[in-house]
Amino acid sequence: MSATKLLVLGIVHLSGGAHGYQVRSELQSWGAESWAKIKPGSIYHALKKAAADGLLTEHAEPGNSGPERVLYRATARGRDEMVELVRDGLRRTHDADMLNASIAMLPMLTRTDAIAQVNERVARLEAELVGQAKGWENPNPDIPEHVRDQAELWAGHARTELEWAKSLSKRLSEGAYTMADDPGSWRTVHDPLKMRF
Amino acid sequence: MSATKLLVLGIVHLSGGAHGYQVRSELQSWGAESWAKIKPGSIYHALKKAAADGLLTEHAEPGNSGPERVLYRATARGRDEMVELVRDGLRRTHDADMLNASIAMLPMLTRTDAIAQVNERVARLEAELVGQAKGWENPNPDIPEHVRDQAELWAGHARTELEWAKSLSKRLSEGAYTMADDPGSWRTVHDPLKMRF
DNA sequence: GGCCAAGTAGTCAAATTGGAATAGTCTCTA
DNA sequence: TAGAGACTATTCCAATTTGACTACTTGGCC
Incomplete structure (x- = not known):
């Protein structure tokens, strides 16, 4: 890992x-x-x-x-x-x-870069959800029923993550957090760990 | 693992x-x-x-x-x-x-046992969500803001899992899937992998 | 008949992880 | 003041995981 x-x-x-x-x-x-x-x-x-x-x-x-x-x-x-x-x-x-x-290391990125990456995640999650919904139409009969039901859980997690990622992107756009290109970021402050984010 | x-x-x-x-x-x-x-x-x-x-x-x-x-x-x-x-x-x-x-191995359990374990999970998830909401009231100031926001994502995942576990428990109660103590289970069928679940 | 691609079955060294063990310092407290 | 317990800091090795590699069979296809 x-x-x-x-x-x-x-x-x-x-x-x-x-x-x-x-x-x-x-x-x-x-x-x-x-x-x-x-x-x-x-x-x-x-x-x-x-x-x-x-x-x-x-x-x-x-x-x-x-x-x-x-x-x-x-x-x-x-x-x-x-x-x-x-x-x-x-x-x-x-x-x-x-x-x-x-996410823990998010302020290492510049604001625009972070937004771009998070938006990319949003796009991927949306694509996956669509793909999964499609695959759902003619399911592989080799897969036991309870394993198929598991997919519901994943889809749920994906939707949760999607909403969260969208709201993170929004917060970033609105200027939340001190990012790498903001004044007072870890790049310019002496002891960033003690910094108030 | x-x-x-x-x-x-x-x-x-x-x-x-x-x-x-x-x-x-x-x-x-x-x-x-x-x-x-x-x-x-x-x-x-x-x-x-x-x-x-x-x-x-x-x-x-x-x-x-x-x-x-x-x-x-x-x-x-x-x-x-x-x-x-x-x-x-x-x-x-x-x-x-x-x-x-x-979950993939769920039918290894008897129906009542499976329901009990899933219900236990439900209880734990509920307790954790309550605990997290409480901890939220006076957050540790050492934790950077963006790390704190991460907690929202976890809470979301926990809620998703909670709902899913509840519905799984319900499905089990209603007789879904072929469990270990059901006729035709893996215990009694010759080639369980080819079994229609 | 020769060759390539795909499928079947498994091995192995290297990288990573887990977590107990070691060892020194500091701080009470009885 | 001796000893217990908490904190600082790291090492060590067993267990596990990775994924590239070997090797053999089958089935086309030219």
């Missing part, structure tokens, strides 16, 4: 440098344990991997108090990759984890 | 013995590629693991045509474990994969 990658990169970017435990606590404080069910091992692995891939840099820090730790900092490539992941997660349907992670 | 385990055990049980490729194709024919995004490697691994755990037995089959293959058959313990997994998946919220897999 690249949701882990996105979240980890995102937190490091937002805090302008972080070590593993910090990423973990930040996620926790966002109430993220419930959706992003990320275990410590995954966080540290993702950080190391991202460093190996040149998306982050590693700086050993002598443990002034407590055990020693490794500070990670964002690189330009890391930022580009992360922005791409957010854009992708907003568009791609059928991937709840990526959507959640992308 | 134990959804893989459940699906694999379930297909082997339903077909009264199956090899890896068969499990794979069966899942595909159910249109399961979309929700259960299970790759071949995972299926073969799950089968081996289940056999090692005594949930399935392995029978080497000389390849009469094509490469040789391994036939897996269900054991009593395997059936018990699987039924437990289905019950659990129906009750447990916040685990879409398990819910999907459990």
Whole structure:
């Protein structure tokens, strides 16, 4: 799941440098344990991997108090990759984890870009709902009845998501949130994590 | 994810013995590629693991045509474990994969049991929605605004699922589907996969 | 009869995830 | 002041997942 990658990169970017435990606590404080069910091992692995891939840099820090730790900092490539992941997660349907992670990192995008991606999602969801309704007309007889009924649930989820995405797009158009190209965004503020969004 | 385990055990049980490729194709024919995004490697691994755990037995089959293959058959313990997994998946919220897999294997349960589990889910979803509405009154100020708005989406999904679960419970009460304790169920029919549900 | 495409069946190394285990610090409190 | 418990920070390895790869059979089709 690249949701882990996105979240980890995102937190490091937002805090302008972080070590593993910090990423973990930040996620926790966002109430993220419930959706992003990320275990410590995954966080540290993702950080190391991202460093190996040149998306982050590693700086050993002598443990002034407590055990020693490794500070990670964002690189330009890391930022580009992360922005791409957010854009992708907003568009791609059928991937709840990526959507959640992308929304958490929404202010990484410029306002117009975010709106475009969300609108793309809206279009895809609408197309899928139409497609499903069509497929419904002559159902595959190999599929057991109760499995077919499951489709109702998916359609319901798709409709919920559709409405929500539309309203998000609207809120964004009306200037909600501090986006990357707004004054006071994470790009210009010293400690974005403490920023009032 | 134990959804893989459940699906694999379930297909082997339903077909009264199956090899890896068969499990794979069966899942595909159910249109399961979309929700259960299970790759071949995972299926073969799950089968081996289940056999090692005594949930399935392995029978080497000389390849009469094509490469040789391994036939897996269900054991009593395997059936018990699987039924437990289905019950659990129906009750447990916040685990879409398990819910999907459990619904696919719904007819493994007796009618009254299935109704009880679905009703339990309904109760849990209702409690969660109430809890969320309460938490909404004094939100944690550490959480960025856009992350808080995400909660709306989850609530929407929960409401969708709630309505769907209620209607499923109703359908079950009205005698829909062929459940484990109904005449002609997978327990008594020779080749349940070819059964008209 | 040779060859290609599609279908059948499964293996394997590499990547990722899970979560217990380790280890040091700080803070009470009896 | 010793010891219990909470917090900080990370490591480690087993379990699982991914998806590319192997290999064999069948059935056309030229």
